[in-house]
Amino acid sequence: MEQVKLPVFRLINMYIAQACFTFIYIYLLSCIGEKVATQLKQELFESIMKQDIAFFDQQRTGELVNRLTSDVQDFKSAFKLCISQGLRSIMQIIGCGTSLFLISPQMTLTMLLIVPTVIVTGTLLGSLLRKLSRDAQAQAAKTTSIGEEAISNIRTVRAFAMENEECELFCQQLEEASRLNQRLGFGIGLFQAGTNLFLNGMVLATLYMGGYLVSNNQVSPGDIMSFLVATQTIQRSLTQLSLLFGQMVKGLGAGARVFEFINLESSMPIKGGKKIPYHSLVGDVTFNNVTFAYPTRPQQVVLKNFNLYLPAGKTVAIVGSSGNGKSTVAALVERFYDVDEGSITIDGVDIRELDPSWLRGNCIGFINQEPVLFATSIMENIRYGKPGASDNEVIEAAKLANADEFIKSFPEGYSTVVGERGVTVSGGQKQRIAIARALLKNPRILILDEATSALDAESETIVQNSLDNVSRGRTVLVIAHRLSTVQNADMIVVLHNGVIVEMGTHDSLKAQRGLYWNLIRQQEVSENISRALG
Numbered sequence: 001m002e003q004v005k006l007p008v009f010r011l012i013n014m015y016i017a018q019a020c021f022t023f024i025y026i027y028l029l030s031c032i033g034e035k036v037a038t039q040l041k042q043e044l045f046e047s048i049m050k051q052d053i054a055f056f057d058q059q060r061t062g063e064l065v066n067r068l069t070s071d072v073q074d075f076k077s078a079f080k081l082c083i084s085q086g087l088r089s090i091m092q093i094i095g096c097g098t099s100l101f102l103i104s105p106q107m108t109l110t111m112l113l114i115v116p117t118v119i120v121t122g123t124l125l126g127s128l129l130r131k132l133s134r135d136a137q138a139q140a141a142k143t144t145s146i147g148e149e150a151i152s153n154i155r156t157v158r159a160f161a162m163e164n165e166e167c168e169l170f171c172q173q174l175e176e177a178s179r180l181n182q183r184l185g186f187g188i189g190l191f192q193a194g195t196n197l198f199l200n201g202m203v204l205a206t207l208y209m210g211g212y213l214v215s216n217n218q219v220s221p222g223d224i225m226s227f228l229v230a231t232q233t234i235q236r237s238l239t240q241l242s243l244l245f246g247q248m249v250k251g252l253g254a255g256a257r258v259f260e261f262i263n264l265e266s267s268m269p270i271k272g273g274k275k276i277p278y279h280s281l282v283g284d285v286t287f288n289n290v291t292f293a294y295p296t297r298p299q300q301v302v303l304k305n306f307n308l309y310l311p312a313g314k315t316v317a318i319v320g321s322s323g324n325g326k327s328t329v330a331a332l333v334e335r336f337y338d339v340d341e342g343s344i345t346i347d348g349v350d351i352r353e354l355d356p357s358w359l360r361g362n363c364i365g366f367i368n369q370e371p372v373l374f375a376t377s378i379m380e381n382i383r384y385g386k387p388g389a390s391d392n393e394v395i396e397a398a399k400l401a402n403a404d405e406f407i408k409s410f411p412e413g414y415s416t417v418v419g420e421r422g423v424t425v426s427g428g429q430k431q432r433i434a435i436a437r438a439l440l441k442n443p444r445i446l447i448l449d450e451a452t453s454a455l456d457a458e459s460e461t462i463v464q465n466s467l468d469n470v471s472r473g474r475t476v477l478v479i480a481h482r483l484s485t486v487q488n489a490d491m492i493v494v495l496h497n498g499v500i501v502e503m504g505t506h507d508s509l510k511a512q513r514g515l516y517w518n519l520i521r522q523q524e525v526s527e528n529i530s531r532a533l534g
């Protein structure tokens with residue numbers, strides 16, 4: 001009885017130990033996998049956030065999101081699989097390979113002779129498959145970006161009744177992705193079939209050679225059996241590895257796409273450089289012989305030898321017909337792009353020497369035509385202008401921006417959540433929340449890029465009042481579409497093809513009867529027509 005109990009206890013101990021090791025191994029692996037994925041996502045997101053604006057002019061949001069989600073996921077899965085099954089298979093191959101050597105060095109060496117051919121073929125096929133995998137992943141990312149664009153612009157899609165066209169476009173891209181993935185599957189299948197053929201060939205070769213060696217009494221039949229068993233274990237492990245190979249190809253492709261952006265250096269730093277202390281910041285802005293073309297369209301020069309002086313505390317308006325470079329002037333002051341030639345200075349300091357995060361975060365307030373709000377409360381949206389501002393500071397900024405009254409009229413007041421991109425508030429309300437947000441940082445320089453052009457007449461008056469309120473005592477650059485809003489500016493600059501053609505006050509420019517006068521007349525005619533049309 002005692003003799004039976006002993007092996008049973010041993011077995012139980014072994015099973016318990018095996019369960020413990022299985023638990024530890026799976027848990028550890030999932031911890032490592034999650035840590036790797038989290039680290040990658042974090043680094044990738046940080047790197048994307050720090051890229052130049054020109055990078056975002058080129059990339060589609062959906063593709064970037066795809067790299068952050070699917071690609072990191074594919075890399076993590078492949079990583080976990082390769083570590084778990086890959087390590088086990090490699091250990092088995094090493095162990096059984098050693099046994100093979102011990103049993104018959106002669107047979108083992110003969111088998112090893114064909115290994116280099118297999119490695120070379122495998123490497124060639126591997127690089128081909130990696131390319132196929134990269135193409136398939138890029139196509140999947142493109143498909144996601146098209147879907148994402150349609151969903152996030154659903155109002156425009158609906159307004160143009162383009163649902164079917166969007167579905168069709170999405171399906172086309174999806175089918176292309178599926179075709180590329182099928183081609184990849186074909187390649188991986190071919191690779192695995194080839195591997196199996198080779199492995200079975202190895203068994204046959206062993207039998208053939210073994211038979212020869214037994215007949216010459218060089219090895220015993222027992223040795224042949226042991227050799228076959230070890231060969232088959234190696235065969236199973238190699239089959240396992242070849243199955244893993246497909247996953248590895250996908251993982252490497254995904255990893256390459258993730259690391260491509262992690263390792264991408266932006267040409268413009270986010271932080272670092274001079275800061276002008278608030279009490280000595282005057283707010284003079286000067287464009288000195290600036291020439292600029294967008295990095296994505298280098299052959300189209302938008303500004304050529306552009307000179308402009310924005311005196312501290314004054315309001316300068318830039319007018320001109322569409323596409324003449326007005327918004328570009330604003331983007332350059334914000335240093336969204338660096339000028340190609342010349343310089344832009346604030347109080348005589350080249351903005352390239354200034355700390356960009358100070359420049360954008362403290363020195364300049366920017367309000368554009370369609371300000372974007374985040375899907376959080378109004379309080380948090382305004383606080384975005386100065387993280388750490390107290391509730392009272394936020395409310396004061398909202399009062400100055402004529403926003404306090406309507407915010408309080410909402411049942412949930414400042415806690416009202418505005419929906420994605422602020423869809424649940426009106427255009428004028430969104431604009432005033434954005435003004436409060438820009439105002440909270442108390443900027444010396446304010447840029448208003450067509451800030452009222454998207455509003456109806458009534459909202460425009462309210463928002464214009466808020467803007468007049470907040471403009472006092474600051475250097476203001478107004479990019480104007482409606483000429484009526486800039487009549488009181490200290491100086492109006494008329495831009496044509498990136499060159500200043502007229503400059504002066506509203507009255508002096510009108511008296512000149514030049515381009516500005518023409519623009520006013522054009523606008524009056526179009527306003528009369530729209531009034532007549534009702």
Ligand SMILES: Nc1ncnc2c1ncn2[C@@H]1O[C@H](COP(=O)(O)OP(=O)(O)OP(=O)(O)O)[C@@H](O)[C@H]1O
Nearest residue numbers: 057294296297302321322323324325326327328329
């Ligand atoms: N991100 C960009 N990448 C490449 N080209 C651009 C970019 N933004 C604007 N452009 C081009 O630069 C030129 C000037 O554009 P800009 O937006 O400055 O004109 P604008 O006078 O503000 O026009 P609008 O009154 O219609 O807003 C245009 O030809 C435009 O197509």
